[in-house]
Amino acid sequence: MTKIVALALQIVPGDARPIFRQIVDGIREDIANGKLPVGSKLPSVRGLAMQLTVNANTIAKAYNELVCQGLLESHKGLGMFIAKPTQLLSDEAQENCLKAAIASFNNAVMYLDYSAEEMTEQLLNELKKLNRD
Amino acid sequence: MTKIVALALQIVPGDARPIFRQIVDGIREDIANGKLPVGSKLPSVRGLAMQLTVNANTIAKAYNELVCQGLLESHKGLGMFIAKPTQLLSDEAQENCLKAAIASFNNAVMYLDYSAEEMTEQLLNELKKLNRD
Amino acid sequence: MTKIVALALQIVPGDARPIFRQIVDGIREDIANGKLPVGSKLPSVRGLAMQLTVNANTIAKAYNELVCQGLLESHKGLGMFIAKPTQLLSDEAQENCLKAAIASFNNAVMYLDYSAEEMTEQLLNELKKLNRD
Amino acid sequence: MTKIVALALQIVPGDARPIFRQIVDGIREDIANGKLPVGSKLPSVRGLAMQLTVNANTIAKAYNELVCQGLLESHKGLGMFIAKPTQLLSDEAQENCLKAAIASFNNAVMYLDYSAEEMTEQLLNELKKLNRD
DNA sequence: GTGGTCTAGACCACT
DNA sequence: GTGGTCTAGACCACA
Numbered sequence: 001m002t003k004i005v006a007l008a009l010q011i012v013p014g015d016a017r018p019i020f021r022q023i024v025d026g027i028r029e030d031i032a033n034g035k036l037p038v039g040s041k042l043p044s045v046r047g048l049a050m051q052l053t054v055n056a057n058t059i060a061k062a063y064n065e066l067v068c069q070g071l072l073e074s075h076k077g078l079g080m081f082i083a084k085p086t087q088l089l090s091d092e093a094q095e096n097c098l099k100a101a102i103a104s105f106n107n108a109v110m111y112l113d114y115s116a117e118e119m120t121e122q123l124l125n126e127l128k129k130l131n132r133d
Numbered sequence: 134m135t136k137i138v139a140l141a142l143q144i145v146p147g148d149a150r151p152i153f154r155q156i157v158d159g160i161r162e163d164i165a166n167g168k169l170p171v172g173s174k175l176p177s178v179r180g181l182a183m184q185l186t187v188n189a190n191t192i193a194k195a196y197n198e199l200v201c202q203g204l205l206e207s208h209k210g211l212g213m214f215i216a217k218p219t220q221l222l223s224d225e226a227q228e229n230c231l232k233a234a235i236a237s238f239n240n241a242v243m244y245l246d247y248s249a250e251e252m253t254e255q256l257l258n259e260l261k262k263l264n265r266d
Numbered sequence: 267m268t269k270i271v272a273l274a275l276q277i278v279p280g281d282a283r284p285i286f287r288q289i290v291d292g293i294r295e296d297i298a299n300g301k302l303p304v305g306s307k308l309p310s311v312r313g314l315a316m317q318l319t320v321n322a323n324t325i326a327k328a329y330n331e332l333v334c335q336g337l338l339e340s341h342k343g344l345g346m347f348i349a350k351p352t353q354l355l356s357d358e359a360q361e362n363c364l365k366a367a368i369a370s371f372n373n374a375v376m377y378l379d380y381s382a383e384e385m386t387e388q389l390l391n392e393l394k395k396l397n398r399d
Numbered sequence: 400m401t402k403i404v405a406l407a408l409q410i411v412p413g414d415a416r417p418i419f420r421q422i423v424d425g426i427r428e429d430i431a432n433g434k435l436p437v438g439s440k441l442p443s444v445r446g447l448a449m450q451l452t453v454n455a456n457t458i459a460k461a462y463n464e465l466v467c468q469g470l471l472e473s474h475k476g477l478g479m480f481i482a483k484p485t486q487l488l489s490d491e492a493q494e495n496c497l498k499a500a501i502a503s504f505n506n507a508v509m510y511l512d513y514s515a516e517e518m519t520e521q522l523l524n525e526l527k528k529l530n531r532d
Numbered sequence: 533g534t535g536g537t538c539t540a541g542a543c544c545a546c547t
Numbered sequence: 548g549t550g551g552t553c554t555a556g557a558c559c560a561c562a
Binding site: 152153167190208210 | 537
C-alpha cells in the first residue's frame with residue numbers, strides 16, 4: 001500500500017522565487033532527503049492549495065513541472081505519486097548541468113568578501129546535509 | 134588614457150535568462166577575469182545595441198544594473214567606465230547572497246550522479262581560476 | 267491580511283527631478299513615515315500609472331529601483347509589497363552616502379543667511395520627526 | 400588692480416556629478432571660503448579648459464551658471480570676475496531653499512544606521528569648516 | 533489580474 | 548557623439 005504523506009512545505013513571502021518554484025524546489029528536496037519515498041502519494045492539487053492557501057493552478061503548475069522532470073507520476077483518478085528514480089540525463093548532459101550550476105554560482109558570489117575555500121566549505125556542508133537527512 | 138575595450142559578449146536566444154541579464158552576467162565575468170580593467174571605457178549604449186542587434190534600452194537597462202551593483206560608472210556625454218571595486222553590501226546582505234547561491238546550486242545539482250566532494254572540488258577549481266586570471 | 271494602501275504621491279512637472287525619482291522619493295518618505303507598514307501592498311504598476319497619468323514603464327522603473335534598495339518586494343502575479351527593513355549597505359557605503367548628502371546640503375545652503383547652527387537645528391528637528399512618526 | 404587667481408579645482412572621475420557641476424560647486428566653495436575674493440579675475444574659458452583637460456564648452460556652461468547665480472560677472476573683453484555679493488533671494492525663497500535642502504538630505508540618509516545626532520554633528524562640522532577656511 | 537521584458541522612437545542633458 | 552528619461556504598445560510569466 002502506498003503511504004500518504006503530508007508535505008511540510010512552507011511558502012515564504014520574502015522569497016525571491018515565484019510560489020510554484022518554491023513548491024517545486026521544496027518537493028525536490030523532500031524527495032532527495034528521503035522524506036518522500038518512491039510510491040508515496042502526494043496531497044491532491046486542491047488539498048495542497050487549501051493547505052498553503054495558494055491558487056490551485058499554482059499547485060498544478062508545480063506538479064506538472066515535477067512530472068516533466070520525471071520525479072512525479074500522475075495516475076489518473078488516483079493522484080500524484082513519487083516516481084521510481086530513472087536517470088534521464090546522459091553523462092554529457094549531466095556535465096553541462098554541473099558546469100552551468102558552477103558558472104551561475106560563480107557569478108552570484110564573485111564579488112563577495114569570502115574566500116573560495118570558505119564558500120566551498122559552506123556549500124559542501126549543505127550538500128552533505130541534504131544527503132544525510 | 135583609458136583603454137577602449139571590445140566586448141566578446143554573446144546573446145544566446147535559447148537561454149532562460151532575459152537578454153539584459155545575459156549582458157550583466159557577461160560583463161561581470163569579464164571584469165572578474167581582468168579582461169575589463171578599472172577605468173576601461175565600455176562600448177556605448179547604442180554601439181553595443183547595434184553589435185548585439187538588440188534595442189538600446191535593453192543595453193541601458195543592463196548598464197544601469199551594473200551601476201547599481203557598483204561595477205560601472207556612468208558619465209553623461211563621456212560613456213560608461215569600469216569603476217574602482219568596493220564592497221557595497223553589508224555583511225548580512227553578503228551572507229544572504231551566499232546562502233541563496235548555495236540553495237540554488239544545491240537544487241540544480243541535487244539529482245546528478247556526482248558526489249558532494251566531486252562537485253565542490255570542481256567548483257573550487259573554477260573559483261580559484263577566476264582569482265588567478 | 268495585507269493592507270492595500272493608496273499613495274498620496276504628487277508628480278510636480280516643474281520639479282528638477284525626473285518623474286520616476288519623484289515617485290521613488292515619495293514612497294521612501296511614506297515608508298519612513300510609517301504610512302506604508304511592512305507587508306502593505308502597493309498600487310499596481312498599471313494602476314498607479316493611470317492615477318498619476320504617466321507611462322507604466324516609468325512606474326515599473328521606480329518600483330524596480332526601490333526593490334534594488336531593499337525597500338520593496340516584487341511578486342509576479344501578486345503585486346509589490348513593502349519589505350522587511352534590513353541594512354543592505356556596507357559601513358563604507360553608508361559613510362560615502364552620508365558624505366555625499368552632506369556635501370550636497372552644504373552646496374545648496376552655502377549662500378543662505380542662516381547660521382550653521384540654525385540650519386543644523388532645523389535639520390535635526392526634521393530627522394527626529396521622521397523617527398517619531 | 401584685480402588679483403588673478405589660479406583655481407585649484409579638481410575633476411574627480413568617480414564623482415557622480417557631471418563635470419560642469421563639479422566646476423560650479425568647486426568655484427562656489429572657493430568663493431565661500433574666501434579663496435576667491437570679490438573682484439578676482441578667473442582663468443579664461445580656454446585656459447581653464449586646458450588646465451582641466453575638459454571641453455571648453457563645459458567650462459563656458461559652468462561660468463554661465465555662476466553668472467546666473469549672481470556669483471560671477473562677465474566683463475566683455477576682460478574676462479570673468481567674482482561679483483560683489485548681493486542677496487537675491489527673498490526671505491521666503493531662502494526658507495524654501497533650506498527646506499528643500501533638508502528634505503533632500505533627509506531622503507538620502509533616511510535608511511542609514513546613523514543617529515540623527517551623529518549626522519547633524521558631522522554636518523555641522525562641515526558647515527563650520529567652510530566658514531572658517 | 534499581477535509584474536517583467538523588449539521594441540521603436542522621441543526628446544533632453546552633457547561633452 | 549555620449550547616457551538618461553519617457554512614451555506607446557506588444558508579448559510573456561505568474562497567480
